[in-house]
Amino acid sequence: MEEKYLVCEDSLEGIFTGIYEAYSLKEDHNHLHIQIGEEENLRLFASYTGIIPDSGKAVKVSRTINKELGEETYMCICRALASEDRDKGEAVYKTVVCGLHMKNGRQVMGNLANPYVHKVFELSRSTNNEVLHLKGFLRFQELESGILFAKIGPKNNIVTFLAPHFADRLPLLNFIIYDEIRGLFVVHPASKQWYLVTNTDLDPNIIQNYSEEETKYQELFKYFCHKIAIKERKNLKLQRNMLPLRFQEYMVEFW
């Protein structure tokens, strides 16, 4: 039988629409595949169909996943889709298929012997790890205006996973988290809901002047980090292992 590829946009909406279309074809799932973006090497004896993201269809899929596979699985899938992996769409699609086949779909993430489920599990885990890392490693700097500003460069698209944590932590403060790789800003006005904007709406260059106190506290913290280390136990390898260099470049104590 001919292999069919559904070419989807790299977004939650795009991939969920792809899953919707795959199911509406009512064909054997083994010969249907979801692919993200254009492939450079097209395969022989395979057909390619472009899928246009449709929020209505995507909502239906997300509702089914929530209902049949459970909220936890849904969060797992969302985290997996925040990764940069090219095969995440296919893995999520086949995981959904596997889950809907099971008697109790809520246990699908326990079925790690299935390679697609395992893939989703791994991607979700790596995204989650980065979220956990950045909850700690992110650094705010105070601007002249009193706004706290943080710049990050994460591997996965996680800024929306970080925002609720900091909104709960600093509810009375104005803060901005900027993902410089994807040009995304999380904006949190004091005592209000946070929202997401892209850099077409906000110019990153407006963030230049820091408050008078900012340098003082950066110096204090650097000194603290220096003093807290026990020189008899010095172990830079361990430090780098726990705190990879890619995070260090964004952290004041390593400047």
Place this chain on the structure above:
Amino acid sequence: MMHYKVMEDMSIMEKLGILTDAAKYDVACTSSGVDRRGDGKGIGNTAAGGICHSFSADGRCISLLKILFTNECIYDCKYCINRRSNDVVRTSFTPDEVCELTMSFYKRNYIEGLFLSSGILYNPDFTMELIYQTLYKLRREHRFQGYIHVKAIPGADPLLIQKAGFLADRMSVNLELPTAEGLSRLAPNKHRKNILAPMRQIQNGIKSNKNEIVLYKNAPRFVSAGQSTQLIVGATPENDYQLMTVAENLYEKFELKRVFYSAFVNVNEDKELPALPGGPPLLREHRLYQADWLLRFYGFKAGELLSEEKPNFNILLDPKADWALRHLELFPVEVNRADYQVLLRIPGIGVKSAQRIVTARRNGFLGFDDLKKLGVVLKRALYFITCNGKMMYNTKIEEDYITRNLLSVKEKLPFDKDGITYKQLSLFDDMSFSMQPDVTDTHKAVLGQL
């Protein structure tokens, strides 16, 4: 109230330097803590898994602003840098200075909260009162809802300790030395019963608070993240068996959340203290943390790991592998059928991978490839398990043979100074080839620091 001398001419930078330097040997972490969401009216929340904010040059995590309130002290403990007889610059913070530092560091996301310890200024009550005032200001005036770990000063008025307990997330009293004899030799002004009294008080406080919370949902929380303590390793001649027995007792009888082990660093060159030409006993500290994990999460007893005849841990093998080799009659274990508790005792299988095995085998038999995916370290586990009745290779179940093979897979230690074989060791044995350990796993594993 007595006045204490605040050195007006000293800058906050100098004070921070001195009082951080003096606090660095204390171990504390925010993990195994509590989840508490912010109420929207202040600043801060806490996460049960703990959050590491940075790592210092020794590879230990920085999650709290760890400082002494003062390094003045009336005691003369031989191992302590701040002992009375040492000639060091003395200084104290004011409660307001501690609050300002905590708030400014916290909002920049440098720290997860405050760890406040202290030398004894004038007397225990006076010191505890200052600590209480600081906590009160932080919680009430600054509306700080982040994590606070505070030391209960032995000998202080129980009422003061009680009041501080209602403001802190975790309290700790350091036992420091495992036996009364060691304590009287190195800390002549401290008495074991003075240390155990506040520990018992906090334990009872936590218990009765739990009952209150059942009755009144909004009752104030008392030391909600539990209490911890610290043992110094290698300053006195106690063996590992004594240390583990003390730790086990603390967990069982005092219901401690954590016991921390701190490799002794000789700062005072006192004649009563051992010279440590090889540096602090890091390997021993590491073995103790491994065994501590076995007590808390793997259902082991101290008496199973060590005994009077064999009072110290094996240098070459981790305590779990060492135990398994002495109990080969229990192996091999069939992975597809064994109890969770039995799975936990197999070298190469950790808490996470054992849980995953139990879930995954509901969907069919697991083979060796599947185990690898689940995070089992087959290089270590293969001598102890069967899948569907078959062992992975044709191996002998014989102590010498397995020991030799386990030793050829070099153990990964966090402090291997040559760095060539360096890799983070996870106590959950979860560093498989296809699956990375969770951040929290790795963090918890290293020196039990976090």
